Amino acid sequence: MKKAVWNKINKHHTSYLMVAPFMILFIVLTVIPVFIAIFYSFSSYNVMQQPQFFAFRNLFDNYLRLFLDDEVFLIALRNTFVFAFITGPISYVACLLIAWFINDLGPKLRAWATLLFYAPSLSANVYFIWQYIFSSDANGLLNTFLMNFGFISEPVLWRHDPRYTLMVVIIVQLWLSLGTAFLAFIAGLQGVDRQLYEAGAIDGVKNRWQELYFITLPSMKEQLMFGAVIQIAAAFSVGLLSAELIGRPSPLYSAHTLVMHMEDYALAPRFELGYACAIATVLFSITLGINQLVRSLLRRSSRG
Template sequence: MNMARVEKQARPKRGLTLNTARLKWQLGEIWKWRVSYIMLAPFFLLFLMFIIVPTVSSGYLSFTYYNILQPPVWTGWSNYMTLLVDDEIFIKSLMNTLYFALVTGPLGYILAFLFAWLIHQIPKRIRSFYTLVFYVPSLTSGVAMAVVWLVIFANDSYGYLNSLLIRIGVISEPIQWLQNVDLIMPVVITISLWMSLGTGFLAFLAGFETINTELYDAGKVDGIRSRFQELWNITIPSMKPQMLFGAVLAVVGSFKVGEVSKAVAGFPSPLYAGHTVILHLQDYAIIRYEMGYASAISIVLFLIIYGLGKLCFTLFSSKGE
C-alpha cells in the first residue's frame, strides 16, 4: 500500500518534469532560430492586424446589430436567418455570383494555363512582349476597363458591336446589351474574362520554366510524339503547385466580382440582374451602415470561398503530401 501511494505521488512530478523539459526544449528551438522568427515577425504582425483581427471582429459583429453610431447589440442568429430565408435580393445576388464563378472560374483558369503554355512555346527573345500584352489588361482597374467596354456594348446604334451587327445584317435594331436582364451577366463575364490573365497567368509561366527538360527527353524515349501528349503526361503533373495556386486565385477572383458589374450595369442593375454578393455587402456596409448584417454577408462569402479553396487543395495536392 505504501509503495503504491509513493508511485501515485511520483507520477505527477514525473509528468511535470517531462512538461518542463519539453517547454525548455521548445524555448531552446525558438532561441536557436530567433533570427528567422525576427525576419518573419513583420509578416505575422501584418497578418494578425489585417486578416485575423478583422475576420474575428466580423464574425462577432455578424451576431449583432451595429450601425457604427451606437454600440453593437447582440441579436444572435437573426442576421443569418434573415439573410438565408427572407432576403430575396441576397439569394438573387448569390445565384448571380455562383453563375459568374462557374463560368469565369474554370474558363479563366483554363485560358490562363493555355495562353501561358502557348507563350512558352515561342522564342525567348519575344516571349516578354507577348507576356506583357496578355498581362496588361489585368493591371487596369475594373472601372477603367468597363469604360472602354461600354463603347463596345453601348445600347444605341453607335456602339461598336451593335454597329457591326447592323452593318453585316445580323440585326435590324440595336440590342440593349446593358438593359436586357438576360444579357447583363454575359457582358460582365466577357469583360472579366478579358481581365482574367493576371497573377495566375504569371504563375503558370514561371511553372513552365521550372520543369526539368530531361523529362521531355525521357518522354520521347517512352513514345511521346506530340506537344499535347507532353502537356498531358509531363507538364501538368509537374506543375501541381502552380496549378493549385492558380486555382485558388481563380476561386477568389471569381467570387469578388462587383466593380465591373457596377460600372457597366449600374448600382443596382435592372431587376438586380448584375447584382453580386460583393455589391450586396457594399450596399449594407457603405450605403445603409448596417455593419452587423454586412458582416453576416461577409462570413457567408468567406465560408464559400474557404470550402472551394479546400476543394482545390484536395484536387491538386499530391497524395504523398
C-alpha cells in the first residue's frame, strides 16, 4: 500500500516539483491564514501574552460580542453591505456596458478608449486627488464648481457630513472599479463569433439591445462568471480607501467598513487579535457565501 502511493508520487514527481514553489507558498500564505483566523477567533489574544482559548461553553464569546455588544460592528456590517450592493452590481454593469460600447469602435480608437477607462485602476494611488476634489471647504474643486453654477450657495461638507461620506467612498470606488473584469469583458466581446451576428440579423434581431441579449451575452458566459467573482471580491474588501478619504474613524462611523473595524482591533492601541480574527472570519464567510450565491444564480439564469 505504502509502496503504491510512493510509486504514484514518484511517477509524477516532475509535476509536483513544478507546482511546489507556488503551491507551498500559496498554502502557507493564503490557505493557512484562513485557519489561523478561525482558530484564534475562539480566543482572547493580545500578542504580549499567550492566547487564552475560551472554554467550550463560551466558545463563541467573540462572535456573541460582535453581534450583541458591538454597535460599531453592526454599523460597519451595514455599511459594508450597502457599499457592496451598490458598487458590486453598478461596477459590474458598467464594466460590461462600457466594454460593449467600446467594442463598436475601430481597433485603434478601441485601444485608446480601453486605456482611458482602465487608467484609474492601473494607477490606483491617484485616488488621493479625490480628497481635493471633494474637499469640504470652499477650496474644494467640486464645491467651487457647484457654487459657480449656483447649485449650492455654501460649501457642502462632502468628507465630514455623515450623510455624504459613504457616497463619496462609493463614487471613488466606482471610479477605481473598471479593472480586471473590464478587460475580461473586452476580450470576451472580441471573441464572439461574427457569423452569429449575421445569422441573428437574418433571424430578426432588430437592434443592438436584442443582439446583446440574444447573441452576445450567451456567447461570453464564462467571462461574465469570471467578472462576477472578481467584482464581488473587490466590493467587500474596501477599507483603506475609506480610511484615507474620510478618515479613521469616520464621522459617526458613517463610512466605517468591516475591513477598517478589523484593523482597528488588530492594531495599536487595542491589540485584540482574537476579536479581530473573529471579524476576519465573518468577513471571509460573507465574501465567499455571496460569491457562491451569485455564481449559482448566474448559472441558473444562463441555463433557464
